[in-house]
Amino acid sequence: QVQLVESGGGSVQAGGSLRLSCAVSGHTVTNYCMGWFRQAPGKASEGVASIFRSEGSASYADSVKGRFTISKDNAKNALYLQMNSLKPEDTDMYYCAFGSTTSCWYGASFLYQGQGTQVTVSS
Numbered sequence: 001q002v003q004l005v006e007s008g009g010g011s012v013q014a015g016g017s018l019r020l021s022c023a024v025s026g027h028t029v030t031n032y033c034m035g036w037f038r039q040a041p042g043k044a045s046e047g048v049a050s051i052f053r054s055e056g057s058a059s060y061a062d063s064v065k066g067r068f069t070i071s072k073d074n075a076k077n078a079l080y081l082q083m084n085s086l087k088p089e090d091t092d093m094y095y096c097a098f099g100s101t102t103s104c105w106y107g108a109s110f111l112y113q114g115q116g117t118q119v120t121v122s123s
Contacts, residue, residue, distance in 0.1 A: 002026040002112040004096045009117030016086050020117060022079040022096030030074045033104035036081045038092035038119075046092075047107040049081060050100070059105045064090075086121045093118050 008020040020036070035050035049070040050059045058070050069082040079096055094117055097110035 002098055004098060004112060004114035006094065006096050006114045006117040009094060009119045011120040011122065012086055014087055014121055014123050016121070017082070017084045018086065018119060020081040020083065020094055020096075020119075022081075022114060024077045024079065024096075024098060027098070028074070029072055029077050029079065029098070032098065033100040033108065033110075034072060034079045035097045035100070035104075035106060035108060035110060036070060036079075036094055037097060037113075038090075038094045039116075040092050045095075047105075048094070050104050050106045050108060051079070052104045057104065061106050083119070086119075088121045088123045091119060091121050 003025045005023045033052050036048045037045050038048055039045040048061055048064055051070045051072050067085045071080045096114045099111035100108035102108050
């Protein structure tokens with residue numbers, strides 16, 4: 001069973017940075033698509049970023065392109081999301097996801113997800 005545990009969320013002011021981490025157990029992350037999506041209570045989820053083998057394969061939603069960077073550490077079996085120049089509209093619960101059911105892109109559906117970590121950006 002694949003388990004994903006996110007960490008690194010918190011409260012920051014607009015313009016600040018956060019780095020989210022996702023520890024994966026039960027399966028190697030090597031050569032598998034992973035991603036991050038965000039969702040507020042009562043709202044539809046929004047794909048944020050995805051990655052396959054390396055950062056060269058990364059895909060980003062237009063809303064975060066140029067500000068967020070997704071990366072994967074195969075040795076640590078972990079996924080990361082570096083978030084810079086944060087805006088109040090980035091406030092959401094952020095989820096790590098593993099194993100896309102289709103091609104690897106930021107809007108893909110995934111087989112597994114974590115419990116989420118809250119990001120709050122104040123103006």
